[in-house]
Amino acid sequence: MPKKLIIICLINFLIAALMGLALRYSFLESIGLNYRFLTHAHSHVAMLGWMYLMLYTFIVHYFIPDKKSIYNKLFWVTEIAVVGMMLSFPVQGYAAVSITFSTLHIFCSYYFVSLVWKHHKVTSATSQLLLKAALIFMLISTVGVWCLGPAVGLLGQASAFYQIAIQFFLHFQFNGWFLIAVLALLFHILKIEDSRRFKNFFKLLVVSTVLTFALPVQWFAPHPILIYINVFGVLLQLITLYLFLKLIKLELNNALKTQSKLIVTLYYFSVFCFILKTLLQGVTLIPEFSEAVFMHRNFVIGFIHLVMLGVITGFLFAFLFSKQNSSVLLKLGLYCFLSGFVLTEVILLIQGCRFYLGMGLISNYYLLLFLFSVLLPLGILLILLHVGKTKGKRIYM
Structure with missing residues (x-):
């Protein structure tokens, strides 16, 4: 895998983390920037500059044997879109320039899906199904983005339509595209074979991903049937978790026998976060807790970071450094x-x-939160320095 592409992804991640740190510092001192605008920049760079581009790089590395130059060119065009959002969102929020770069990124993602669909060669049926499902969910998620304009024009930003459109995008990006793409890579690396258990796992994974969207809809457009749909979706998700653990247990243990303690820690940490994420969704079966999650922003931010940093980034780091010498x-x-x-x-x-x-x-909550948050960009910076010092132009995995 080209080292320069990994470095670009890590730089994006570092900038997103520094933006997050600035958001935390803003509760201590004024930073001279609009909080909401900076939040938009932080989330877009983290999602699209780090997770999207890192998954892009992994998918091309593992599933596209004939590395056509178009993938490299498309990576850089996508990075231009990310940099555009990085610079415009903190200044103007959702406005002409930032929307232009966001739209460019969406069209780049459409082209990426068409290229991967055409060129991918996957020997494993398990990885192929998961990869295709992830790509389809990515396409589906963008429907939420296209609904934002009509939502603002017809009903305004305070409307349920607008909020549901945002939740639609986020839900199917995180739980559909990002998470299932990571599972496709994991199943490929562990060489998980096709089986009846996998087929059941896959079907339940897809169905539960769709059904659990009922919860964020319930927050903004309450209806009794949405509660029942979410309950059914969460129950299916718990079964999916059980099947997932049964599918990977033997292969993961065998794969980790030859790995360093650091990589073993990363894999088990990521699996633990995945289990915790699913169990926490199970807590929403209790209506009182479901309402509490919506009412208290700490729970929402914590859950998003659990999925993004604990599950997805945890696995990405494990994949990336599994064949690297563990430097200081x-x-x-x-x-x-x-x-x-x-x-x-x-x-x-x-x-x-x-x-x-x-x-x-x-006592001193915002100061403690800021000080603990310093460790995140510091860690990313040290990882970036390690990759930069790695000899050669490629990172071998």
């Missing part, structure tokens, strides 16, 4: 990143519970 920089970087993630998740959870119970703020 890499070890420090990864453990620093994981520590920052765990500490920020814990304090967000504790404060969310305190808000829910009406107990007020933890």
Whole structure:
């Protein structure tokens, strides 16, 4: 895998993390930037500059044997779109320039899907099904983006239509495209064979991903039937988790026998976060907790970071460094990143519970949250330095 592409993805991730750090600092001192605009920049760069482009690079590496030059060119055009959003969102939020670059990114993603669909060669039926499902969910998610314009024009940004359109995009990006693409890579790396158990897992995964969208819809357009749909979806998700663990247990244990302690930690940490993510969705079966999640922002941010940093980024780092020599920089970087993630998740959870119970703020809460958050960009920087110092123009996986 070309080293320069990995470096670009990590730089995007570092910038997104620094934006997140600035957001946390803004509760201590004024930063002179619009908080909402910077939030848009942070989320877009993290999702599209880090996760999207890293998955792009992995998919081309593993599933496109004939590396046509168009993939390299498309990567750089997509990166231009990311940089455009990186620079325009903090200044103007959703406006002409940022929307132009967002639209460019969407069209790049459409072209990427068409290229991968045409050129991919996957020997494993399991990876092929998961890859195609991930790509389809990516396409589906963009329907939410196209609905934003009509939603604002017809009903305004405060409308349920507008909010549901945003949730549609986020739900199918995270739970559809990003998560299932990571599973496609994991099943490919572990060489998970096709079986009746896998077919059941795959069907339940797809159906539960669709059905659990009922929860965010319920937040903005309450209806009793949506509660039942979400309950059914979450129950299917719990069964899916059980099948997932049964499918990977033997192969994962065998694969990790020859890996360093660092990589073993990354894999098990990512699997644990995936289990936790599914169990937390199970908690939404209790209506009172479902409402609490919506009412308290700490829970929402914590859950998004659990999926993005714990599950998806955890697996991406495990894939990326499984055949790398564990340098001091890499070890420090990864453990620093994981520590920052765990500490920020814990304090967000504790404060969310305190808000829910009406107990007020933890002493020096915003300062502690900022200090713990420093570990995230610091860890990414150390990882970036490790990759930069790696000899040669390619990273072998």
